[in-house]
Amino acid sequence: MSPVFMLSLRSIANRRLSAALTVVAVALAVALLLGVERLRNDARAxxxxTISATDLVVGARSGPVQLLLYSVFHIGDATANLSWASIEHVAALPQVKWLVPLALGDSHRGHRVVGTTTDFFAQYRHGEGRSLVFAAGGPFAGATARVEDLFQTVIGAEVAARHGYRLGERIVLSHGGGAGEGGARFAEHADKPFTVVGILAPSATPLDRAVLVSLEGLEAIHVDWHGGAPIPGLKITPEQVRKFDLRPKSVTAALVGLHSRSAVFRVQRQINAYAGEPLTAILPGATLQQLWDLVGIAERALLAVSALVVVVGLTGMVAVVLASLGERRRELAILRALGASPREVFALLALESLLLATAGIALGLGLLYGAGAALAPWLAAQHGLQPSLGWPAAGEWRLLGAVLAASLVASLLPALRAYRQSLADGMTVRT
Structure with missing residues (x-):
């Protein structure tokens, strides 16, 4: 083992308290930097x-990002609805394998209500092609002859946890987007409550905060409404709604799957050129990337802040080493007297800084994995984030390499000062 390396270890051990504080400072900075980078990548992934295995999202003519926001993320409102005739036209295209309509507009205690069909539970995919999983119960019955089946609902994991709902609970929907979504709540459909028949397992998607009902059930609660308000003097009971045609006349959007993904652009052009009414078909994956580019400025700023924290940590390390040079003047003079060259003194100080930085990086990785394992359940439950606890990725290794290189550069100042100081001490005549 190199004598310089052994001297560095002994010198660090002799100043164990200040060295330990320096290592902790570097470790916290590294843990923050890698933590932000990992959360950034996990959030992006x-x-x-949020939605996968869906080839197209179809809505009324609007911008792609706006269509994606209200149809998938349940943020904002549609500029217009699509007619049921348009839905039938798109579903009848030979390249279309399946189509799931979505109807938005109502809410429950601030959570969006999504009207759809039972095909939604079979066709919707998230993550890497994962299906929706039920924590309890199952899907609603959909279009059946029984009146009680109309008023069934499936709720997301967050809705159930926040309000303590269980299977068999009866809930009342409200007209309008709801206070929690920034919309106005006009009135409640208190005369036609829905029964919870299914609770979805957490999926880290907007469905965790959604209430899903059948399209017929959504039509049923509005049979005695007109223009967004109850019709004065008209009261239709749940038992009477089956006398009406509950087929929806319009919906908000539709998710579309194709037989072959190679036909996606051809089908997109066909839908966008539909003469019946102005429609927009978007590729959800490409639009998600556009949306991330819009909101990604904040995560890049957070990464820059964490990089500044690393700079502060390394600056603290330099300050500690510089402050110790005055106390170590005698030590360095003795080394010179024993035959150590100025270059060896320079190497000693540079190696000490590298050892402190390396120890800080190792401790920072330990803190990152420990905090990740401890906070993973909370992040998944509260924020829908699934933190990865695997081996550092290539980008993270590059960050660690940059930290180590920065520590080497930072060590040059105290090492150069020690070099000059030891050289001057060696040239000075003591009397």
């Missing part, structure tokens, strides 16, 4: 996988 989760964001991009």
């Amino acid at each position: 989760g964001f991009a996988q």
Whole structure:
């Protein structure tokens, strides 16, 4: 083992308290830097996988990002609805394998209500092609002859946890987007409550915060409404709604799957050129990337802040080493007297800084994995993030290499000062 390396270890051990504080400072900075980078990548991956295995999202003529926001993320409102005739036209295209309509507009205690069909539970995919899983119960019955089946609902994991709902609970929907979504709540459909028949397992998607009902059930609660308000003097009971045609006249959007993904651009052009009414068909994956580019400025700023924290940590390390040079003047003079060259003194100080930085990086990785394992359940439950606890990725290794290189550069100042100081001490005549 090199004598310089052994001297560095002994010198660090002799100043164990200040060295330990320096290592902790570097470790916290490294843990923050890698933590932000990992959360940034996990958030991007989760964001991009909110919806998968869906080839097109179809809505009324609007911007692609706006269509994606209200149809998939349940943020904002549609500029217009699509007619049921348009839905039938798109579903009848020979390249279309399946189509799931979505109807938005109502809410429950701030959570969006999504009207759809039972095909939604079979066709919707998130992550890497994962299906929706039920924590309890199952899907609603859909279009059946029985009146009680109309008023069934499936709720997301967050809705159930926040309000303590269980199977068999009866809930009342409200007209309008709801206070929690920034919309106005006009009135409640208190005369036609829905029964919870299914609770979805957490999926880290907007469905965790959604209430799903059948399209017929959504039509049933509006049979005695007109223009967004109850019709004065008209009261239709749940038992009477089956006398009406509950087929929806319009919906908000539709998810579309194709037989072959190679036909996606051809089908997109056909839908966008439909003469019946102005429609927009978007590729969800490409639009998700556009949306991330819009909101990604904040995560890049957070990464820059964490990089500044690393700079502060390394600056603290330099300050500690510089402050110790005055106390170590005698030590360095003795080394010179024993035959150590100025270059060896320079190497000694540079090696000490590298050892402190390396120890800080190792401790930072330990803190990162420990905090990740401890906070993973909370992040998944509260924020829908699935933190990865695997081996550092290539980008993270590059960050660690940059930290180590920065520590080497930072060590040059105290090492150069020690070099000059030891050289001057060696040239000075003591009397």
